Amino acid sequence: MIYTPTIQPPKNAPQLAITRRTxxxxxxxxxxxxGVQAYTIYNHMLLPTRIRGVEEDYFHLRSKVQLWDVSxxxxxxxxxxxxxxxxxxxxxxxxRKLEIGRCALAPICDQDxxxxxxxxxxxxxxxxFWFSISDLDILLxxxxxxxxxxxxxxxxxxxxxxxxxxxxxxxxxxxAVFGEAVRKTKFFRFDNLDFRGHKFLVARSGWSAQGGFxxxxxxxxxxxxLYDALAEAGKQFDIGPGCPNLIERIEAGLMTYGSDxxxxxxxxxxxxxxxxxxxxxxxxxxxxxxxxxxxxxxxRRVCGLMIDGPKVPLNRNPWPVxxxxxxxxxxxxxVWSPRLETNVSLGQLAIDCTPVGTQVTVQTPDGEFTAKxxxxxxx
Amino acid sequence: MIYTPTIQPPKNAPQLAITRRTxxxxxxxxxxxxGVQAYTIYNHMLLPTRIRGVEEDYFHLRSKVQLWDVSxxxxxxxxxxxxxxxxxxxxxxxxRKLEIGRCALAPICDQDxxxxxxxxxxxxxxxxFWFSISDLDILLxxxxxxxxxxxxxxxxxxxxxxxxxxxxxxxxxxxAVFGEAVRKTKFFRFDNLDFRGHKFLVARSGWSAQGGFxxxxxxxxxxxxLYDALAEAGKQFDIGPGCPNLIERIEAGLMTYGSDxxxxxxxxxxxxxxxxxxxxxxxxxxxxxxxxxxxxxxxRRVCGLMIDGPKVPLNRNPWPVxxxxxxxxxxxxxVWSPRLETNVSLGQLAIDCTPVGTQVTVQTPDGEFTAKxxxxxxx
Numbered sequence: 001m002i003y004t005p006t007i008q009p010p011k012n013a014p015q016l017a018i019t020r021r022t023x024x025x026x027x028x029x030x031x032x033x034x035g036v037q038a039y040t041i042y043n044h045m046l047l048p049t050r051i052r053g054v055e056e057d058y059f060h061l062r063s064k065v066q067l068w069d070v071s072x073x074x075x076x077x078x079x080x081x082x083x084x085x086x087x088x089x090x091x092x093x094x095x096r097k098l099e100i101g102r103c104a105l106a107p108i109c110d111q112d113x114x115x116x117x118x119x120x121x122x123x124x125x126x127x128x129f130w131f132s133i134s135d136l137d138i139l140l141x142x143x144x145x146x147x148x149x150x151x152x153x154x155x156x157x158x159x160x161x162x163x164x165x166x167x168x169x170x171x172x173x174x175x176a177v178f179g180e181a182v183r184k185t186k187f188f189r190f191d192n193l194d195f196r197g198h199k200f201l202v203a204r205s206g207w208s209a210q211g212g213f214x215x216x217x218x219x220x221x222x223x224x225x226l227y228d229a230l231a232e233a234g235k236q237f238d239i240g241p242g243c244p245n246l247i248e249r250i251e252a253g254l255m256t257y258g259s260d261x262x263x264x265x266x267x268x269x270x271x272x273x274x275x276x277x278x279x280x281x282x283x284x285x286x287x288x289x290x291x292x293x294x295x296x297x298x299x300r301r302v303c304g305l306m307i308d309g310p311k312v313p314l315n316r317n318p319w320p321v322x323x324x325x326x327x328x329x330x331x332x333x334x335v336w337s338p339r340l341e342t343n344v345s346l347g348q349l350a351i352d353c354t355p356v357g358t359q360v361t362v363q364t365p366d367g368e369f370t371a372k373x374x375x376x377x378x379x
Numbered sequence: 380m381i382y383t384p385t386i387q388p389p390k391n392a393p394q395l396a397i398t399r400r401t402x403x404x405x406x407x408x409x410x411x412x413x414g415v416q417a418y419t420i421y422n423h424m425l426l427p428t429r430i431r432g433v434e435e436d437y438f439h440l441r442s443k444v445q446l447w448d449v450s451x452x453x454x455x456x457x458x459x460x461x462x463x464x465x466x467x468x469x470x471x472x473x474x475r476k477l478e479i480g481r482c483a484l485a486p487i488c489d490q491d492x493x494x495x496x497x498x499x500x501x502x503x504x505x506x507x508f509w510f511s512i513s514d515l516d517i518l519l520x521x522x523x524x525x526x527x528x529x530x531x532x533x534x535x536x537x538x539x540x541x542x543x544x545x546x547x548x549x550x551x552x553x554x555a556v557f558g559e560a561v562r563k564t565k566f567f568r569f570d571n572l573d574f575r576g577h578k579f580l581v582a583r584s585g586w587s588a589q590g591g592f593x594x595x596x597x598x599x600x601x602x603x604x605l606y607d608a609l610a611e612a613g614k615q616f617d618i619g620p621g622c623p624n625l626i627e628r629i630e631a632g633l634m635t636y637g638s639d640x641x642x643x644x645x646x647x648x649x650x651x652x653x654x655x656x657x658x659x660x661x662x663x664x665x666x667x668x669x670x671x672x673x674x675x676x677x678x679r680r681v682c683g684l685m686i687d688g689p690k691v692p693l694n695r696n697p698w699p700v701x702x703x704x705x706x707x708x709x710x711x712x713x714v715w716s717p718r719l720e721t722n723v724s725l726g727q728l729a730i731d732c733t734p735v736g737t738q739v740t741v742q743t744p745d746g747e748f749t750a751k752x753x754x755x756x757x758x
Contacts, residue, residue, distance in 0.1 A: 009397060010411040016395035017419040017428035018388060018695045020711055021514060021637030032389040040396040041420035044514065044637065049396035111526055116519070135400060135423065137516035140495070144520045147490055147664070148527015258400030258423065285526070316397045332399055 008365045009314045022046060025071035025161050026220035027227055034241045042135045045072035048243040055338050058247040061210055065169035065234050066242025067227065070207070070214070071161035075130040076119075076139050082151040085283075087129040090142060091121060092267065092287045094277035098123045103188040103203055105275050106131070108138060109286030113266040113293060116141060118257050120205065122190065132162070134257035145285075161223060163215045165230060169237035170212035176233035177226070178202060182213070190216075195229070198222045207244045209252035209377065246335045250344045253304060253376035260302060260332045260346045266290050268298045269348065300329060303354045304376035307343035307362050309369035311336040320363045321347060321371070328353050331362050331371075337378070344378045345371075387744045388693045401425060404450035404540050405599035406606055413620045421514045424451035427622040434717050437626040440589055444548035444613050445621025446606065449586070449593070450540035454509040455498075455518050461530040464662075466508040469521060470500060471646065471666045473656035477502045482567040482582055484654050485510070487517060488665030492645040492672060495520060497636050499584065501569065511541070513636035524664075540602060542594045544609060548616035549591035555612035556605070557581060561592070574608070577601045586623045588631035588756065625714045629723045632683060632755035639681060639711045639725045645669050647677045648727065679708060682733045683755035686722035686741050688748035690715040699742045700726060700750070707732050710741050710750075716757070723757045724750075
């Protein structure tokens with residue numbers, strides 16, 4: 001699919017057309033009142049990608065605290081007698097030990113072991129699961145399977161709009177609103193906490209390396225009150241709207257499904273082997289296929305690269321990576337890091353080129369530059 | 380889901396963040412060189428929505444001819460022994476009479492009869508079907524069903540990027556490139572026509588009421604040559620890039636899946652009864668449920684409304700429609716028609732309010748205005 005490998009971003013920065021189909025969120029008005037600069041569409045919903053400027057957002061996130069409208073992290077809920085069976089069928093990670101109150105990164109694969117999604121799975125109750133999905137209609141995958149197999153399970157997208165609080169001051173802000181108990185919530189665990197008489201599922205999680213929480217807002221009206229209460233409580237820390245930040249997430253090695261990892265990859269090429277229960281005796285779609293890949297070994301893998309030269313443009317198509325003039329991989333996300341004063345990027349390389357320090361060249365839209373495989377996170 | 384019914388569009392017109400995940404097309408560079416003003420994301424791919432300005436595009440489309448990059452009309456291909464069975468399972472329209480060379484609007488529903496999609500189905504060969512889908516991952520629905528039912532069928536998204544030629548001069552332009560034979564292609568039929576030694580599937584179809592063709596480009600490199608040849612041949616008719624136009628499509632009564640019709644509707648509320656084979660003896664998901672709806676009758680239905688007052692803003696959430704202060708429906712797409720000199724819109728109303736001429740009020744973000752049910756198309 002690399003038909004235009006080095007196309008430049010459009011010169012005139014097209015706007016996003018916003019309609020009912022590109023769903024707005026309970027928090028859109030707040031983000032827009034502040035002045036969001038750029039949106040993307042994710043799971044058919046608005047997701048801010050730039051508030052003040054990518055670099056300004058980056059420094060603010062690393063030093064202060066941000067409110068992220070990540071409503072687009074849609075939940076696929078499974079409920080009923082066959083919920084646990086279907087949840088396990090859907091992920092190659094053993095869910096038998098997933099207790100209520102825990103979150104688990106749970107790769108969803110097709111029967112050939114290729115990645116359909118890298119969601120966080122949550123067991124809300126014994127017979128009730130949520131998959132907090134990345135950008136693909138996993139709802140239809142689950143419903144198609146259940147229909148074909150005649151499973152006894154309800155599958156739907158509940159009205160939940162996650163709101164993240166991220167940054168070094170996130171805990172102080174969330175404590176100010178939900179109370180001291182939240183300090184005891186461990187990473188990737190959740191509690192049900194009270195705000196003005198409404199219980200919110202609050203997890204210590206989020207798509208940055210700066211720490212923070214994700215609040216699963218299930219009521220738009222009180223959710224907006226919560227947003228404003230968090231904004232008020234965070235004033236002393238210079239809180240403001242934010243969003244997943246391109247620089248921060250690349251530096252942290254957070255891969256985007258659809259950009260850095262796709263359905264062309266199994267979880268093994270995607271460096272997600274720790275989330276695949278290769279030895280578990282479970283019925284999981286794609287697990288046998290991944291076992292076969294594990295047995296014969298992978299020939300490429302995601303990794304980080306530092307790219308020399310001036311600031312790279314945004315990359316909208318994979319950029320070829322070469323050694324000795326021969327393509328051995330591609331860069332899929334890249335950006336200038338103002339802190340590291342170089343370009344940081346994620347991509348996939350032939351397995352023998354993945355050791356840290358390997359020298360390669362990257363063909364960017366601005367020309368070819370030398371690059372070096374880097375440890376991830378880039379720190 | 381009407382949590383913010385009358386929210387205004389953002390004041391500062393946010394840009395679209397373009398990444399690998401928001402897939403570019405073989406024609407993106409051409410559209411951007413011309414200077415596209417706005418994009419949306421549709422099936423995880425860029426779709427231009429405004430080239431010169433909505434009104435400028437409208438008049439150009441109605442009088443000249445446009446090249447539309449509708450690559451985002453992704454195909455779901457079914458191929459193999461069970462392809463015909465799965466194709467029929469997937470749509471409530473009887474496909475037994477769908478000959479090779481024909482296109483058919485074929486609603487896809489879930490088991491409760493609710494709309495998942497309103498694609499055009501094409502029978503490419505005896506055991507080979509394409510669904511040209513609107514914005515939802517029907518690929519996963521088909522694959523989930525096939526996996527659950529253990530069907531013997533390949534299901535995939537082929538590398539096809541449809542290119543539409545639309546407008547009153549479309550036939551002349553397509554003839555100049557593909558030859559006179561194309562004049563004989565009837566509406567919703569296709570032929571395989573030669574351009575520089577490559578056969579293209581060319582259908583007389585497209586998402587406007589101005590007439591034209593859709594070319595199913597299956598090779599990016601020669602597809603770009605074709606784009607340039609069409610642009611050259613169309614110079615005498617003032618050809619230029621275009622896209623589905625908000626004014627033209629509302630005037631024509633073309634409904635957008637995700638905006639005007641959604642999974643909350645069966646094909647009956649969506650005024651698609653002519654595409655539902657209620658009496659056919661076929662195995663089709665959702666057909667029994669729709670028969671039950673047909674038996675008891677629908678209580679609401681899509682229709683057109685002319686809204687009085689000044690130009691309405693773009694509507695991003697359904698606007699309540701009222702009679703005597705009571706909500707009886709909503710408006711889902713609306714725009715000022717410079718030709719009709721009024722606002723034209725599509726929405727859904729309680730069935731007793733759908734007769735042409737019914738007087739209602741519409742609550743827009745700019746206030747409440749009187750409106751009247753109008754015939755569709757608005758002409």
